[in-house]
Amino acid sequence: MTTASDPASAEALHDVTLTVNGVFQQLRVPARRLLSDALRHDLRLTGTHVGCEHGVCGACTVLIEGRPTRSCLVFAVSADGASITTVEGCLEPDGTLGDVQQAFQDCHALQCGFCTPGFITTITAYLEDHPNPTEDEAREAIGGNLCRCTGYQNIVAAVVRAAEIRRERTAT
Amino acid sequence: MKPAPFAYHRPSTVAEAAQLLAATQGKILAGGQSLIPIMSMRLASPAALVDLNHVPGLAAIDVTSTAVHIGALTRHAALEANDAAYLANPLLRRALRHVAHATIRNRGTTVGSIVHADPAAEMPAVLRLLGGIVEAVSSERGHRSIDSADFFVGPLESALQPDEVAVAATFPHPPGGSGSSWAEISRRHGDYGLVGVGSLVVLDEGRRITSASVCLISVGGTPVLVDVTDASSGTTYDAVDWTAALELVDAAIDPESDIHATAAYRRQLARVLTGRALAQATADAIARVAA
């Protein structure tokens, strides 16, 4: 697992394999590399945003084995072998907007967009288990994500709308 | 906001983990939901981490006739979602719903939260209220069981020794005829509670209260367990007056002021929430007898 050391710092480096949005990836990182930084710096997947870096804001939320997880609270080396979905993986297979992304556009659920990747991943996973949420349930579902711009109303509406879009798309 | 360098170890058995822990004088990495923020803020810089996440067999949930047993890698979310555990002991799910957000619960472990021993954390109080046990392993001294009454020593301090791995925790089922509840107030959804109260009330066949206890968080250095049986017993459930119980709780707690709440406000919350928790647990006992 330890395979090399950084010539500048003598810090040990570890080989890590991840499946990110369906693509097999190999990285060589120090143990302290946060998964959020591994995604952004090593893999150049900058869709995942970093706000607070201590688990409070939710901007960095990705799906690990389908479950929403703070990527700033996981070491990349500890996620070795895991399957990860970032906001870049929340598209339709043909590259058009995913159901949750489409709903955010329809409902005007983002302004600056900094918080949006964390919302998209969280809601994408939530709808798997809750295909028809009420407005109250939608509010509960996004309780772990902070947004400084929108006032949340439109995000709640987008959760309900995304469920609708998902039902429409699976029906056709 | 980045952790300092550390040596990373990935054992594949508990024995190996215990050996590494002793040899490196490092720290166990479980869910990392408390440890990683602390390291990122450089409040701690352990020289080595021993990652439990790749040790097989530690995530089990066993519901036996007497207790719910969980392993060191049982995530909060898995225990919360487990229907057999809920049927046997509804307090587990009721309290877990107050532990952070669902996203944190997906990764954080219940045993990790018990070991971390934050005086504001819910699951240490639940373990204490139910008289649970933590199972620990060290490479030198082998296995031992630690009673919850001895486990919580101070804020963020448990009886676990630096070379011990907590491998499991046991939550005994509440007795027949009992009801439970968790009542809490926090500033925002998912935040640590300003005060939280778990309650267990046991009724006999005549619906008289035979035992009642509460365990409070955020009002002392450890979970504060208060037996309020004497303040209530003999009374039937619908005639009970909890005023004396509130006085017992008030005498037992020692809340502090911080940016979230003054000590006086916490005292007030402790009274109100204790009353609420006891009433809810009593109603729960009645509902369970009727069901």
Ligand SMILES: Cc1cc2nc3c(=O)[nH]c(=O)nc-3n(C[C@H](O)[C@H](O)[C@H](O)COP(=O)(O)OP(=O)(O)OC[C@H]3O[C@@H](n4cnc5c(N)ncnc54)[C@H](O)[C@@H]3O)c2cc1C
């Ligand atoms: C934003 C946020 C909000 C939160 N809100 C709450 C809340 O409201 N209530 C609450 O209770 N918690 C809350 N938490 C904490 C969360 O519940 C943690 O998951 C939990 O406290 C620690 O569990 P962990 O598995 O993540 O442990 P880690 O972070 O991996 O470890 C915590 C400590 O325990 C030690 N440790 C862990 N497991 C073992 C073991 N098996 N043997 C020996 N030592 C071990 C570690 O070495 C470390 O010192 C919150 C966390 C965040 C980030």
Ligand code: FES
């Ligand atoms: S950056 Fe991870 S929760 Fe804020």
Ligand code: FES
């Ligand atoms: S859109 Fe700006 S923070 Fe949410």
